Amino acid sequence: MQMLWAGTNVLALIWGDKSGYLAAMATVFSGLYVIPCMFMVTRSFVRNEPRTVAMLDLALSCMVAVLVYQFFTKLLSGPLASNPSSIYVVIYLADAIDFSMAFMAILRFFGTRSFRWRFFYYAAASYLLVNAIVATIYNRVELHGLPWWAGSLIDIPHALLVLVAMRQPPRWLRAFHPSLTVSQTIASFAPIILSMMVVMLGVSASRISFLPGLLVACASVLFYGLRVAFIQSRHMDMQRAVDLSALRLEQQVGRDPLTGIANRVTLDTRLREALEEGKRDGSYCSVLMIDIDFFKQYNDSLGHISGDACLVKVACALSGSQVRARDLVARYGGEEFVVVLVDTPAETALDVARRLMAAIERLQIVHPDGPHGRVTVSIGVATQTPDMPMDPMDLLDAADRALYVAKRKGRNRVEVVGLVTNDPPPASNGMDKKRGTLT
Numbered sequence: 001m002q003m004l005w006a007g008t009n010v011l012a013l014i015w016g017d018k019s020g021y022l023a024a025m026a027t028v029f030s031g032l033y034v035i036p037c038m039f040m041v042t043r044s045f046v047r048n049e050p051r052t053v054a055m056l057d058l059a060l061s062c063m064v065a066v067l068v069y070q071f072f073t074k075l076l077s078g079p080l081a082s083n084p085s086s087i088y089v090v091i092y093l094a095d096a097i098d099f100s101m102a103f104m105a106i107l108r109f110f111g112t113r114s115f116r117w118r119f120f121y122y123a124a125a126s127y128l129l130v131n132a133i134v135a136t137i138y139n140r141v142e143l144h145g146l147p148w149w150a151g152s153l154i155d156i157p158h159a160l161l162v163l164v165a166m167r168q169p170p171r172w173l174r175a176f177h178p179s180l181t182v183s184q185t186i187a188s189f190a191p192i193i194l195s196m197m198v199v200m201l202g203v204s205a206s207r208i209s210f211l212p213g214l215l216v217a218c219a220s221v222l223f224y225g226l227r228v229a230f231i232q233s234r235h236m237d238m239q240r241a242v243d244l245s246a247l248r249l250e251q252q253v254g255r256d257p258l259t260g261i262a263n264r265v266t267l268d269t270r271l272r273e274a275l276e277e278g279k280r281d282g283s284y285c286s287v288l289m290i291d292i293d294f295f296k297q298y299n300d301s302l303g304h305i306s307g308d309a310c311l312v313k314v315a316c317a318l319s320g321s322q323v324r325a326r327d328l329v330a331r332y333g334g335e336e337f338v339v340v341l342v343d344t345p346a347e348t349a350l351d352v353a354r355r356l357m358a359a360i361e362r363l364q365i366v367h368p369d370g371p372h373g374r375v376t377v378s379i380g381v382a383t384q385t386p387d388m389p390m391d392p393m394d395l396l397d398a399a400d401r402a403l404y405v406a407k408r409k410g411r412n413r414v415e416v417v418g419l420v421t422n423d424p425p426p427a428s429n430g431m432d433k434k435r436g437t438l439t
C-alpha cells in the first residue's frame with residue numbers, strides 16, 4: 001500500500017495532476033494499509049470459528065477505512081478546511097488509530113503461543129509502534145511547514161519492517177511462552193477493539209454528518225453482537241457434540257463391543273455390589289458361568305465371522321426375558337458368559353440355568369461339527385449363602401470349577417456347587433437330553 005502511495009505520488013510529479021485524481025488515489029492508498037493491519041491485530045483467529053465471523057470482521061475493518069477516508073476528506077477540504085480545529089481532529093484521530101493498532105499488536109505478541117505467529121506480531125508491533133510515533137511527529141511538523149528531512153521519516157517504519165523480517169528472530173522470542181489462559185483471554189478480547197474503533201469514528205463523524213456517523217456506530221455494535229451470537233451458537237453445537245460423545249463413551253466403556261451386553265469391568269463392579277448387598281441383607285446371590293460347547297470347532301468349520309454372529313445370538317438369548325431386570329448378563333471373555341442373579345438361592349439359579357439352556361436350544365444354531373448338530377452350552381452355578389460370604393473372585397472360581405465338571409461330564413448340562421438335584425431332561429429336539437447334577 002505504501003509503495004502504491006509512493007508510486008502514485010511519483011506519477012503525479014512526472015505527469016502533473018491538475019484534476020487531483022492522483023492525489024486522491026495516493027490518499028486512499030496511504031490509508032488502505034489500515035485494513036489488513038486492523039484485521040490481523042483484532043481477529044481472534046480461534047479454531048472452529050464460523051466463517052461469517054471473519055466476514056463480519058473484514059466488513060468492520062473496511063468500515064473503518066471508508067469512514068476515515070470520508071471523514072478526513074470532509075474535514076480537510078471544503079468549508080471545514082478553513083477551521084483550524086479540523087486539522088487537529090484529523091491528527092488526533094489518526095494518532096488514536098495508529099496507537100490502538102500498535103497497542104493491539106503488542107498485546108497479541110504477548111498472548112501468542114505459536115512461535116510463527118509470535119514472530120509475526122513481533123514484526124507487526126515493531127512496525128506499527130514506530131509508524132505511530134513517526135506519524136505523530138510528521139503530522140505535527142507538517143503543521144509548521146515540512147523541512148527537507150521530514151519526508152524520509154515516513155520510510156523509517158518500512159525500513160525497520162524489512163530489517164526485522166530479514167534478520168534471524170532473537171533467541172528470547174523462542175523462549176517466551178504465555179500460558180493458555182492468557183493467550184485465550186487476549187485472543188477473545190482483541191475483536192472488541194475493532195468495534196470500539198468503529199464506534200469511536202462513528203461518534204466523531206456524527207459531528208459532521210450526523211446520520212451516517214450514527215448508523216456506522218450502531219452497525220458496529222450490531223456486528224459485534226452478531227459476532228458473539230455466531231460464536232456462542234457454534235460453541236453450543238460443539239458442546240452438544242461433546243456431551244453426546246461423552247455419553248456414548250460412557251455407555252461403551254462398560255459394554256462388550258461385539259455383543260453389546262455388559263463387559264468384564266461392569267461385571268466386576270456389579271458382582272461386588274451384589275455380594276455386599278447379600279451380606280448386608282442376609283440374602284443369597286448366585287452366578288452362572290456359561291460356556292459354548294465345542295466353539296473352537298464351530299469357528300473352524302464356519303469361520304470367525306459366523307462365530308461372532310453366534311456369540312451375538314447367544315448373548316441376546318441370555319439377556320432376553322429369562323432373567324430379571326436387576327440381574328446382570330455379562331460377557332466374561334471369549335465364548336464365556338456370566339449371569340449374576342441377585343437375591344437368588346442355588347435351587348432357583350438352577351431353574352434359571354435350565355431356562356437359559358432351553359432358550360439357546362430354541363435358537364437352533366447349526367453346529368456342523370458338534371455332537372448334537374446344534375450349538376449347546378454348559379453351565380456352572382455357584383451361590384453365596386448368608387452363612388458363607390464370598391469374594392467375587394472366589395464365587396466366580398467356584399462357578400468355573402462347576403463348569404469344568406459339566407464339561408468333563410459330557411457338556412450340554414448344568415452343574416451346581418453344593419447342590420444335589422435330580423435334574424429332569426428338558427424338552428426335546430433330538431439333542432442329547434442329559435442334564436447333570438452335582439454336589
Ligand SMILES: Nc1nc2c(ncn2[C@@H]2O[C@H](COP(=O)(O)OP(=O)(O)OP(=O)(O)O)[C@@H](O)[C@H]2O)c(=O)[nH]1
Pocket residue numbers: 258291292293294295296297299303304305306307308311333334335407411
Ligand atoms: N468368533 C469368535 N471366536 C472367539 C471369540 N473369542 C474366543 N473365540 C474362540 O473360542 C474358541 C474357544 O475354544 P476352546 O477354549 O477350546 O473351547 P471350545 O472349543 O468351546 O471347547 P469346550 O469349551 O471344551 O467345549 C477359540 O477357538 C477362540 O478362538 C470371539 O470373540 N469371536
